[in-house]
Amino acid sequence: MAIVQSTLTRYYDYAAQAIDWQSVFNWYERQVEKATSTVSKSNKSTRITIGVAVGVAVLYSLYDRIAHPPRRLRHIPHINAFTSNRRFIIDKWPTAKISRELAMPLLKDSSMYVRNEKLGWTVHVCAPDAAKQVFLKLEDFPKASQRAVSGTLLYRLIGVSNILFENGDEWIKHRKLANPAFHRSMPIQLFGETAQQLFTLLDRTEPDDFTVDVGELFERVTLSVIGRAGFGFDFGSIENKDSRWKYVYDTVMNGHRDPLFFFFPILEKHFLWMFPKRQQIHAMATEFLDMLQQVIEHKRRYLRETYTSIDSMDDAEKDLLTLMIESELRGEGILTNQELLNDIGIFFVAGHDTTSTALTACCYYLAKYPEFQRRAREEVNRILCPGDVEPLVDILPTNKQTKEFVYLNQLIRETLRMNGSVVSLVTPRKTTKDVELANVLIPKDTLVNVNIYDLHHNPNVWDDPEVFNPDRFAADAEADQKAGGGMSWVPFSNGGRICIGQNFSLGEQRVLLACLLRKYEWELPDDSIHKDGLVTSNSNLMFPQNVKIRFHKRY
Ligand code: HEM
Numbered sequence: 001m002a003i004v005q006s007t008l009t010r011y012y013d014y015a016a017q018a019i020d021w022q023s024v025f026n027w028y029e030r031q032v033e034k035a036t037s038t039v040s041k042s043n044k045s046t047r048i049t050i051g052v053a054v055g056v057a058v059l060y061s062l063y064d065r066i067a068h069p070p071r072r073l074r075h076i077p078h079i080n081a082f083t084s085n086r087r088f089i090i091d092k093w094p095t096a097k098i099s100r101e102l103a104m105p106l107l108k109d110s111s112m113y114v115r116n117e118k119l120g121w122t123v124h125v126c127a128p129d130a131a132k133q134v135f136l137k138l139e140d141f142p143k144a145s146q147r148a149v150s151g152t153l154l155y156r157l158i159g160v161s162n163i164l165f166e167n168g169d170e171w172i173k174h175r176k177l178a179n180p181a182f183h184r185s186m187p188i189q190l191f192g193e194t195a196q197q198l199f200t201l202l203d204r205t206e207p208d209d210f211t212v213d214v215g216e217l218f219e220r221v222t223l224s225v226i227g228r229a230g231f232g233f234d235f236g237s238i239e240n241k242d243s244r245w246k247y248v249y250d251t252v253m254n255g256h257r258d259p260l261f262f263f264f265p266i267l268e269k270h271f272l273w274m275f276p277k278r279q280q281i282h283a284m285a286t287e288f289l290d291m292l293q294q295v296i297e298h299k300r301r302y303l304r305e306t307y308t309s310i311d312s313m314d315d316a317e318k319d320l321l322t323l324m325i326e327s328e329l330r331g332e333g334i335l336t337n338q339e340l341l342n343d344i345g346i347f348f349v350a351g352h353d354t355t356s357t358a359l360t361a362c363c364y365y366l367a368k369y370p371e372f373q374r375r376a377r378e379e380v381n382r383i384l385c386p387g388d389v390e391p392l393v394d395i396l397p398t399n400k401q402t403k404e405f406v407y408l409n410q411l412i413r414e415t416l417r418m419n420g421s422v423v424s425l426v427t428p429r430k431t432t433k434d435v436e437l438a439n440v441l442i443p444k445d446t447l448v449n450v451n452i453y454d455l456h457h458n459p460n461v462w463d464d465p466e467v468f469n470p471d472r473f474a475a476d477a478e479a480d481q482k483a484g485g486g487m488s489w490v491p492f493s494n495g496g497r498i499c500i501g502q503n504f505s506l507g508e509q510r511v512l513l514a515c516l517l518r519k520y521e522w523e524l525p526d527d528s529i530h531k532d533g534l535v536t537s538n539s540n541l542m543f544p545q546n547v548k549i550r551f552h553k554r555y
Pocket residue numbers: 163164165175346347348350351352354355358420421422424425426427428491492493496497498499500501502504505
């Protein structure tokens with residue numbers, strides 16, 4: 001009985017975030033009171049008419065409260081909750097269509113709109129000056145609590161006390177320990193070796209011309225990189241596309257994206273016993289966590305026994321976990337095993353799918369625009385093979401050379417504008433007081449997010465936002481000119497909570513794309529479903545769907 005009671009109380013808590021039920025009931029009571037004084041004096045047909053009228057009014061009030069934001073947010077344009085749920089869950093519109101059809105009409109005269117989400121009604125900020133305020137004023141816009149979704153699949157992998165979710169001193173503790181790991185130079189050699197490992201496999205298994213799903217390929221590559229660079233673990237995912245750990249991880253992440261549980265986490269938290277298949281996926285999450293736990297314990301033990309501050313190994317080639325434990329051993333802070341597990345879980349989840357979707361999108365744009373591909377290859381060859389004759393063998397770029405890839409960098413940045421991997425901030429903020437954002441009053445306790453996709457596609461911000469044009473990121477061009485007027489390009493967020501893995505991901509992308517440009521030329525097959533634009537999922541991580549590319553080996 002106590003369990004049923006606590007479950008119902010929690011369900012009420014959850015539902016109460018979206019709907020102000022108490023005022024619905026109060027209003028209903030008032031109507032019934034008014035009506036009964038009239039009804040008691042009237043005949044039967046009048047009583048029925050009044051009963052129906054009150055019923056209709058109650059239903060309308062209920063609809064109004066579910067479909068529209070609370071009154072305190074009604075001065076901001078909004079998307080009807082039924083419309084957004086239908087388009088997201090039932091019609092599964094891709095992110096680009098959601099943005100074009102539902103958000104852009106509202107942004108003609110506004111820098112923000114309101115939408116209902118799993119944590120409740122949320123203001124989506126889509127203009128550079130307002131985004132800047134959200135990013136920089138951490139005390140007005142701390143991260144909202146993730147308590148409502150703890151215990152769900154993804155949150156079992158990353159916990160709720162980690163570098164991504166915590167605020168204030170707790171967050172500083174995590175970030176301080178992780179910073180040295182991300183501020184050394186990046187493991188460029190490891191990125192290059194991974195590219196070579198991929199080429200060896202493709203040379204062995206594919207003819208000189210072949211077609212492949214690059215999304216799937218890059219997932220295997222980035223999984224391998226994050227396993228080795230993150231915590232010195234080999235997932236074996238390049239050599240073996242059916243590797244057990246890849247299967248386990250994919251099953252858990254696909255389970256996390258299941259719209260039923262994504263939008264109704266209550267089902268998973270309190271009614272898991274009703275879903276046997278879901279229970280099996282939870283068992284896999286446990287298996288994955290056990291593996292990570294063992295890796296951490298082993299590494300902690302090993303480093304405690306062997307650590308000296310004089311160390312011959314180059315920091316750039318050490319894994320992130322080792323560097324974090326070394327920071328602890330130097331006395332720069334301490335995390336419990338559970339907190340370390342959560343942070344490694346975050347690096348893993350945040351650092352692998354994001355980079356693979358970015359690489360997939362960039363590869364797609366290079367296929368769609370052969371002229372951009374030719375320019376990028378020319379630049380890579382000029383820097384890596386300065387002689388008269390291009391040696392037709394793999395040449396792995398050095399750290400210094402990756403910084404000279406100016407045009408390749410423009411391509412990567414424009415790809416992240418057009419198809420940034422993260423659609424809106426993973427963790428919405430919650431206002432701590434009434435604030436004015438781009439001249440709009442946002443009351444205390446309002447959920448606020450920066451919609452990165454809408455900001456990057458807002459025609460009030462970018463010229464011809466739907467045109468893929470890497471030259472807007474050339475020196476002194478459009479992006480540079482906008483830099484003074486707020487934050488218009490924010491695929492990695494910005495301010496104090498900017499993505500800690502930005503340089504890691506950019507380094508990985510530069511090396512893999514440079515190696516790929518030398519080894520292959522590529523194009524979109526004639527029957528590509530992406531001829532008119534990249535088709536993606538509508539989850540918050542924007543997965544390009546089934547991107548087949550035709551490759552021709554150059555050597
Ligand atoms: C294309 C690749 C990537 C993109 C687009 C990206 C994007 C983002 C965004 C938008 C945030 C802010 C989330 C929020 O505030 O809710 C973020 C935070 C974060 N990212 Fe990334 N990310 C990428 C790669 C990586 C990599 C490779 C790692 C680690 C290996 C990583 C680790 C993190 C962490 C730990 C945070 C939280 C930082 C904090 O709050 O202090 N990300 N990322």
